[in-house]
Amino acid sequence: MSNQLNIFIVSDSVGETGEYMLHAVLSQFPNITDDEINIVKYTFIDTIEKLEPVLTLAKTKNAIVITTLVCPELNQFGQMFKEKENLTVIDYMSPLMREIENHSGKTAVLESGAVRRLDRAYFRRIEAMEFAVKYDDGKNFDGIEEADAIIIGVSRTSKTPLTMFLANKGYKIANIPLVHEVNLPKEIYEFNHLPIFGLTASPEYILNIRKKRMEVLGLSDSTKYVSLSKIKEELSYAEEVFRQVNATVISTEFRSIEESAHYIEKHLKHYVDF
Amino acid sequence: MSNQLNIFIVSDSVGETGEYMLHAVLSQFPNITDDEINIVKYTFIDTIEKLEPVLTLAKTKNAIVITTLVCPELNQFGQMFKEKENLTVIDYMSPLMREIENHSGKTAVLESGAVRRLDRAYFRRIEAMEFAVKYDDGKNFDGIEEADAIIIGVSRTSKTPLTMFLANKGYKIANIPLVHEVNLPKEIYEFNHLPIFGLTASPEYILNIRKKRMEVLGLSDSTKYVSLSKIKEELSYAEEVFRQVNATVISTEFRSIEESAHYIEKHLKHYVDF
Secondary structure (H helix, E strand, O other): OOOOEEEEEEEOOOOHHHHHHHHHHHOOOOOOOHHHEEEEEEOOOOOHHHHHHHHHHHHHOOOEEEEEOOOHHHHHHHHHHHHHHOOEEEEOOHHHHHHHHHHHOOOOOOOOHHHHOOOHHHHHHHHHHHHHHHOHHHOOOOOHHHOOEEEEEOOOOOHHHHHHHHHOOOOOEEEEEOOOOOOOOHHHHHOOOOOEEEEEOOHHHHHHHHHHHHHHOOOOOOOHHHOHHHHHHHHHHHHHHHHHOOOEEEEOOOOOHHHHHHHHHHHHOOHHHO | OOOOEEEEEEEOOOOHHHHHHHHHHHOOOOOOOHHHEEEEEEOOOOOHHHHHHHHHHHHHHOOEEEEEOOOHHHHHHHHHHHHHHOOEEEEOOHHHHHHHHHHHOOOOOOOOHHHHOOOHHHHHHHHHHHHHHHOHHHOOOOOHHHOOEEEEEOOOOOHHHHHHHHHHOOOOEEEEEOOOOOOOOHHHHHOOOOOEEEEEOOHHHHHHHHHHHHHHHOOOOOOHHHOHHHHHHHHHHHHHHHHHOOOEEEEOOOOOHHHHHHHHHHHHOOHHHO
16 A cells, blocks of 8 residues: 555544554554554544534545544534545444433533543542552552552562553552562551452563563673572562462463453452442 | 443453443443442453353343454454344444554454553553653652653642653653752753653642642641742742753643643654554
């Protein structure tokens, strides 16, 4: 194909949802390179006067249009334009909104994302992210009992990314590294009310990741940090701790962050609340 | 309505995308309480044998079914079931996937999320989250030049949540607090190649947020931290710094994190890369 693939994301807010969906689908096309695709976001499109020129431009560029508009008039206009001009318009809001209205008998408030997001869940997410940073890598224990869960594990088992990912979903997570030579703070044995998750992986996997890490840092790999026997020691120490604190053990070796997070969420069970 | 609203999220992976879409739409229904809605995720549904009983159950419960399945056979089965049984099934993957195939002439790889996410962008996100934690709140300057951008601002202007939000999208952001009495590290004046964003808000807004914060911490608000005149001093100091380092100034007062992030992304311009 000589032509570029043009995709327009059209939103009444910042285009977060359309972007999310597009990237979920685009991940199915690793064979489309960055050079071959041109993505443009049109944000804060909240009137027909703003929408029409975008659709007209899309038509001239043969673009795929993704919309996440809550206003029915705008979606009807998009639908009409689609049929009249034979333009590809994918409306990600209307079908589910309509079905929820039908099934629940309630009416959508039709507020664009910018407004609706400043709600309770939004502030909880902010709070969770601040919490995650404050309690990352065992750097603080004061007030840690407010966590929704504790994550423990040896170095390079994805504690921080997993913590941040869950924080972004509104969960307050503290993570604590397990270092063989360093005594674990006694607080951890007192968290009886808190779920504790222990991250693990095979020694070979951790060795490999640590080696890469040392390369990036420009350091030789002849340190204790990257010795296989040392890692095995660390892991058996970790196993001992997991047993002592009754941790739910998760291997992060063949799991993406999303999968590990999903597993933890299932245990936390207040999923519906968000 | 006496009946509960049942929603099934059906995914061939962990259901992240369906969940995201559902919550984007549900935010339009603040009038539906948690008690009135029942959301169930069915994950790793990758065969018709697994899909059929879920759809049958959905039918008996009059549930709305949201699917994010990449396999065309599964989606065809869902479509057939929908028509035959008059079940509500909303397929979030097929329409856009089909259109991208039509427009690009390329074929989707049809790998479920669990697999596809362990790619370059995925590792970049992990790296970005680790970076964000390492360089949060000015706690480290060693290696800070690898950042995609620097965020500076006085206390309570949302530096950390904004940094974490951008990290979750793969951007490496370092954030540095501006404290009147403390000299800014000289490094910041040397970041000529790095975009710097200065966060600000009105003194009244910051006062209000800080007061709430002190309440949560159980502290009296008669400290310097919550004095309006002191905050005004801090903000004029911040303005001076913004000018010195040629920062792009963003007021976070009436903006959600998503909006501020969107604004920064536009400046960073390597958006298409993700």
